[in-house]
Amino acid sequence: MKKFTGSLALGSLLAGVAAWGVANTQTANAQGFYKGKTIKMVVRSAPGGGYDFYGRLLARHMSKYIPGNPKMIVINMPGAGGIVAANYMASRAKKNGTEIAVLTRELALAQRTKEVGVKYDLEKLSALGSAASSTFLVVMGKNQPIRTYQQLKDSKKTVLFGATGPGSGSYQYPALLKKDGFNVKIITGIIGGSARFLAIERGDTHGTANSYESTRKAIKELGLIPIFYNGAPHKALPVPHMSTLLSKQGKQLAALLGAPLAAGRPFYTTSGIPADRLKTLRSAFKAALHDKDLIKEAKRAKRNVAWTAASVMEKVNHENSRCI
Amino acid sequence: MVEAALEGLYGILQWKAFLLMMVGIVISSTLVAMPGIGSKTAIALLLPIAFTLNKFEAICLIMSVWAVSNTANSITSILFSVPGGGGSQATIMDGYPMAKKGEAARALAAAFTSSAIGGIIGAIVLLVAIPILRPLVLLLGPPEFFMLVMVGIAMVGALSGKAPVKGIIAGGLGLIISMVGVHIITGLHRFTFDQIFLIDGFKLIPVTIGLFAIPELIYMGVKGTGISDLPLGDLGKGRRQGIKDAFTHRWLILRSSLIGVWVGIIPGLGSAVADWFAYGSAKQTCPGARETFGKGDVRGVIAVDAATNAKEGGSLIPTLAFGIPGSSTLALIFGGLIIVGITPGRDMLTKDLHLTFSMIWLLIIGTIITSILCLAFTRQLAMATKLRPTLMIPVILAMAVIGSFAASSRFEDVLIMFAFGTIGYFMRAGGWPRPPLLLGLVLGPIAERHMWTSVQLHGADFLWRPGVLIIFALLVVCVAYPMFQDRNAKLRAQETEA
Structure with a gap:
């Protein structure tokens, strides 16, 4: 046993020296x-x-x-x-x-x-x-009735989502909801998060999807209501993650959209x-x-x-x- | 409120803050005044410095770069027909012909003075608007935007001078060129021919430089004289005359400034529109303008420069009212100001009102200092027009190439600039007006986008919204008034003959 420990110690020492040597040459090379x-x-x-x-x-x-x-x-x-x-x-x-x-x-x-x-x-x-x-978030305006995911899902009235255009996250998220059977319509051509928030404030549209970092201020200033999110979790977000919602196919699509956010x-x-x-x-x-x-x-x-x-x-x- | 105003003024008059403002002004009037280098680039470079400053100092350094960039942008427009920035294109229209007539000093002085007054008017409107900021911004939706852009397109007529048909064709060409690239709403690639540099479409700066600067260089080379072959006269007198011109046409400045502020308030119209709106409106309303504009009328310079600088005060309104930046430059500025603890939005109108006032003071003081500085160098600047072409052509050509390249660091933009230079040369030679082409390029995508959104929201009914109808009435007046004036003038002429 003693012998074994001894050789282990020696081995570690040698390995350590070797590693130090390698690291040293690497640093020297890179330096x-x-x-x-x-x-x-x-x-x-x-x-x-x-x-x-x-x-x-x-x-x-x-x-x-x-x-x-x-x-x-x-x-x-x-x-x-x-x-x-x-x-x-x-x-x-x-x-x-x-x-x-x-x-x-x-x-x-x-x-x-x-x-x-x-x-x-x-x-x-x-x-x-x-x-x-990064975290992506679906928000709704304060002057319309929808407050939760369930209400959004059950809405009889068509819910209007402002979006830049296909390819942008603001389009992909409502498109995913639409595919999952939600009663939503995407209004394209409203370019930039700020323009979409103003469209909600004006009553032109009801909600939008945007990155959390750019939406945080509008939630405070304009009283926007977060519904659910995708990507990295945030402590300040009291709403469900997208992976816990939607149908099976919807979940797969959400995971695909969420992967680059990591x-x-x-x-x-x-x-x-x-x-x-x-x-x-x-x-x-x-x-x-x-x-x-x-x-x-x-x-x-x-x-x-x-x-x-x-x-x-x-x-x-x-x-x-x-x-x- | 008075207390907040005084506190704001005191804040930016501290020696360190004031010094930083001067640094910002110098950067803005030298670096940013070069074609292709926008205030955004300068601000992005300055942001790390702002981390170490207090609130007032950060406002002074970052905002001064942005607030005064329009004033010095006119220099290259007037002297060399190369726009210094997106907002100073229309300055070329009468500024450059004035320089050719040997009146460069007068044009520069008029531009700097009206820019200062316009900036002050913009700041005052911002001040007055504080209580009604929010409803003001919410007044206009996509349908109203669409109709406003139509008012701009109706100005093609005014900008075409005596060749309305050629003007309409040039405008249409501009619209077609504006469609090149990825259609942002549908993701379709239009006229890109699988070329990656066409995906982002034609950028405004290379196109403008090509259309206006290159033909002038060719003409200069052929003639073999400098920009102006007329005697410069007394430069000091020219400068005095320019300042006097601005004050003589004070109502024009007020009118143009209000147009500028209005364009600034509306997020989404874009900064490259204000100058053309002001120019078009001046051409339609100033007596005799249809004859003299484009040939070196000082009123054309005054209207444009007042509007472009007044616009900045207006563009702060949506930022302060909603915490939503009115432009990407403002987004960058407020991104930087957040670092030092200034959060745009409602607090700016209540708790942090003194900071808002410091911005208003900065707009006023910065603009005055910049104009005085520029005026001080007017004589030296004006002498450039007398340099011989063998010196001028390489310098301007280098400026044109760097300006086209610097806007987005793409070599293809230099080629685009030369292509539009060729087009511009033939247009100039054949008497085709060039501004409508530019207006089509600027307004095309905006009109298309707002019409698209309006139709999705309201169907064809969007045309019957009260706001749309009011703006349409304005459009009719814009088109009909000059025609009515013309007819009256003809009738009067007939009466005198009879």
Whole structure:
């Protein structure tokens, strides 16, 4: 027994030394590589808005966790709902770990439905992780009778939902309800959450679906009533999760819509990066999202921060771009 | 209320806040005044700095970039026929011809002065509107929007000058061009030919730069003279004359400012519309304007610049009334202000009224300072029109290319700019009016979207809503009044002959 413990101790020591050695060479390699270099942070939208916020936030805080402390600059690359930036990462970006991108969460779905212009394969990009999870919420106006899920389901009167257009969450959620037999009608062409809230306030429509972050203020200001939600749970939401409602088919569709929400702000780098460098970037990404200053900044901007591992993201992408 | 007003003023007059306002103003009048670089980009870059500031300081830094950007945007429009931003396109119409006549100093001075007055009027309207903000915004739904846009389209007639048929065709062409891209309501790809750069459609800035700047460059190169081949005259006198012009036409400024405020209040009409609305209305209502507008009439500059700056006060109204930003730039600004603890919405009208006042003061003070600064440099700016073409053409061309590219960092936009440059050259050479094309491009999608939503909500009955009918009556007056005036003038001329 003693011998066994002894060899175990020796083994652990050796393994430890070996691991330290490997880690040390890796750090040394990565440090050698990133020292004096500049990392480009490609943002899939124009300045302003959520993706831009997270891109800039990480660009400010990630460098201190990358050995060699490279400079980080932000480049906005809007277009075609994020497809332009994804194509760039798949083809033209340098494949050496000096280009990182925050891309659209729905890219896997766009790839599956073969949207025009898709030239990327999301599974070939290297995921770094996601910086936040997202929650989608269905709300109703205060000047109409529906207050609960059951009332919405039983409504004899057609319930009007304001929406931007197909492809947007504001359209997909009422469309799902409609498919599940609810008496709803989708009014399209009301672009942007704020315009949809005003349409409710004016009495043009009865409700809408929107991300929780952008709806929180309107719930307080305009007295909007939350009915149910999908995606990451929120303490402040006293309403049921979509997975507990709807028919069997509706639940499946809700799960499909909900999957990208788990990785709400996904970050990637290109394919073909040496494994140690990718590991460095992934751990720097994780460490930055647990950085006190970053969390403080996000809190002041009322943005949530939740790290999702690259492996989880890859799984979601795999399911969403291939299945069914 | 008086107390809140004083507290707001005191807040932004603290030395650090005031200094930050000056920083914002300088950034706004240099960087943002360059074509293609909008205030949004500058604000996104400044936001991290705002984290460390107190409420008043953050308001001063972030809002000043936005509040005064219109004033300096006119500089490139007047001097080089390159619009500095989305809202300063109509400034080209009379500003550039004035520069060609050697009156650049006068045009710039008139633009800066009317911009200051317009900004102040916008702020005052915001102040007066505080008690009635909410009903004011709720007054208009999609059907009313649709009819308002129709009023704008009716202005195509006014903007076409003596070639109404060509004007209508150009407007129609603009409408067709506006359809290119993904139809946001149905997700259909229209005229994209599977080209990824066409998915987002044609952007306004490259199209405008192409249509207006490139033809001028070609003409300049062919003529071999600078922008103006006439003597500049006494620049100081030109500047004084420009300031005087603005005060002489004070009623025009008031009218145009109110149009600007109105466009600002309505979320969804977009900032690129106010200048054309004001220009069209001035052309229809100013005596003799149909003859002189487009040839370097200072009233054309005054009307536009007053309206674009007044618009900003108006666009704060929905933001303050509902906590709902009126534009994406305001969404970004308030996103930043939340960080320092300012939450848009009802609190801004009760508990935080002093902060609202500080914004109103900022609009007034910032606008005055910017105009004075710009006026101080008017002489130097005006000299640019005398530079020889071998210097001017490369500089303006570079500006045009960078401006087209910077708007969304796409190389294809540069190609689009050159394509529209060619179209613009032939339109200019053939006497085809270019503004209707731009108006079609701007108003087409808005009209389509609001009609779509109106029909879904009300069927064809949306046309019978009282608001729609009132606006339609306005449209009829807009179209009929100039015709009536023309007929009267002809009758009078016949009488005098007889």
